[in-house]
Amino acid sequence: MDKYSKIIISSGPTREWIDPVRFISNASSGKMGFCLANEASKLVNEVVYIRGLTDPKYSEPKGARIVSVETTEEMKDAVLNEISSSAILIMAAAPADFRPKNSNESKIKKEEGTDTLVLELVKNPDILASVHEKIQANSLSNILRIGFSAETHFLDENALGKLKRKNLDFIVGNYVGKDSKGFGDLDTSVIVYGKEGSRKELGPASKETIAKEILEYLNIRSKEGTF
Numbered sequence: 001m002d003k004y005s006k007i008i009i010s011s012g013p014t015r016e017w018i019d020p021v022r023f024i025s026n027a028s029s030g031k032m033g034f035c036l037a038n039e040a041s042k043l044v045n046e047v048v049y050i051r052g053l054t055d056p057k058y059s060e061p062k063g064a065r066i067v068s069v070e071t072t073e074e075m076k077d078a079v080l081n082e083i084s085s086s087a088i089l090i091m092a093a094a095p096a097d098f099r100p101k102n103s104n105e106s107k108i109k110k111e112e113g114t115d116t117l118v119l120e121l122v123k124n125p126d127i128l129a130s131v132h133e134k135i136q137a138n139s140l141s142n143i144l145r146i147g148f149s150a151e152t153h154f155l156d157e158n159a160l161g162k163l164k165r166k167n168l169d170f171i172v173g174n175y176v177g178k179d180s181k182g183f184g185d186l187d188t189s190v191i192v193y194g195k196e197g198s199r200k201e202l203g204p205a206s207k208e209t210i211a212k213e214i215l216e217y218l219n220i221r222s223k224e225g226t227f
Contacts, residue, residue, distance in 0.1 A: 010093035012054035019104035028094035030054025035211035037061035072124040128166040150176040
């Protein structure tokens, strides 16, 4: 990856507050992003690790500059601040797609005689769409964009759709769910899809191994002049 000077990796879940004690998030630990950041420091001089609420043990990869965020909006702003020409962006984070339309300033109480609570959600900004807009507006060049697609069903269809829709060069797809290998400390299996039609299966293996294999595969493709 000699033609790239910087690798930006987002990791972990974001958090959207309902009230001062409750929030919307997900089960992502941030381990995959952490493992990617550890390996990336062997390939380029500058690695930026933009992390949401990762597990503490996945918060400080060696050799990376760490940017801590909480909400999806904050993650978007951090990514946009770092994106530049000759950079690789790996969006391994699991940002919340929705946030409460209104966040209560005080704790929502369980009231007598009320069995339901209606929570209105609005869409969060699309980080990769915002990245594409900045690249276009500022004529940035030589940027490699890699996304992740964590799915419960129809992996090929959903990952390939996201690859095209988000203007990505590659997307790493895997199944997630309480009975699947995906979130947390479990081993995992992934498929790396390329926009030119390539398809590479990796695993099952530890996330440390999968992260190393993803970057090795991208490095090989780079040297072949595929992108």
